[in-house]
Amino acid sequence: MNPRFKAVIFDLDGVLTDTARFHYVAWKKMASGLGISIDETFNETLKGIDRMMSLERILQHGNVQLPLEDKQRLAHEKNEHYKELTAAMTRKDLLPGALDRLDELKGLGVKISLASASKNAPAILEALGISGYFDSIANPALVAHGKPAPDIFLLAAAPLQVRPEECLGVEDAEAGVTAIKSAGMQALGVGDPQVLAAADRVVPGLDVFTFADLFADWP
Ligand code: G6P
Ligand code: MG
Numbered sequence: 575m576n577p578r579f580k581a582v583i584f585d586l587d588g589v590l591t592d593t594a595r596f597h598y599v600a601w602k603k604m605a606s607g608l609g610i611s612i613d614e615t616f617n618e619t620l621k622g623i624d625r626m627m628s629l630e631r632i633l634q635h636g637n638v639q640l641p642l643e644d645k646q647r648l649a650h651e652k653n654e655h656y657k658e659l660t661a662a663m664t665r666k667d668l669l670p671g672a673l674d675r676l677d678e679l680k681g682l683g684v685k686i687s688l689a690s691a692s693k694n695a696p697a698i699l700e701a702l703g704i705s706g707y708f709d710s711i712a713n714p715a716l717v718a719h720g721k722p723a724p725d726i727f728l729l730a731a732a733p734l735q736v737r738p739e740e741c742l743g744v745e746d747a748e749a750g751v752t753a754i755k756s757a758g759m760q761a762l763g764v765g766d767p768q769v770l771a772a773a774d775r776v777v778p779g780l781d782v783f784t785f786a787d788l789f790a791d792w793p
Pocket of ligand 2: 745747
């Protein structure tokens with residue numbers, strides 16, 4: 575059987591592992607040091623957004639202006655805290671269903687790629703023990719425009735020699751779903767259907783479906 579998609583391009587944080595939580599904890603601590611309070615609703619607007627842009631959004635939210643030097647220091651400190659929070663991660667930190675779905679895609683002969691905005695992604699994949707599953711990993715340092723722009727999904731697909739319409743992108747963030755759709759790909763949202771309304775389908779997790787079934791009734 576010819577699978578409906580030739581490649582599945584995953585986001586990392588919040589899709590394969592719960593690092594979205596650690597990004598939130600680290601940003602919250604940094605923000606509170608500046609007297610800025612952020613909550614889960616505001617945090618939704620940070621998901622998928624790169625480090626410096628996330629910092630800019632937090633400063634804007636708190637109406638705080640800082641020189642570039644201070645912003646670079648804060649972003650660095652946030653990242654050091656994030657690395658501490660993720661230091662002990664292992665395969666047990668994969669979200670339910672993640673390993674099964676990766677194995678399933680291998681069995682189906684579907685290419686697997688990563689489109690994460692995180693510069694920590696390669697280290698996290700290593701810690702999770704899943705680097706070997708990926709046919710390509712897009713380097714976020716090489717994209718001109720972060721999510722919601724399509725760049726990182728197009729970069730992830732490039733080495734696979736597949737057309738955008740042959741790719742399924744998997745995302746937990748609104749900005750990520752917009753990026754997938756702008757790339758001309760199909761979007762599978764993982765999480766809240768209201769947040770991810772622009773996705774073609776939304777599932778609550780990777781453990782509640784099989785790609786074989788999903789592909790079979792994908793238009
Ligand atoms: C992902 C996360 C964001 C994070 C971004 C940059 O997209 O969803 O919350 O800010 O990566 O991550 P980094 O590890 O490079 O700071
Ligand atoms: Mg994410």
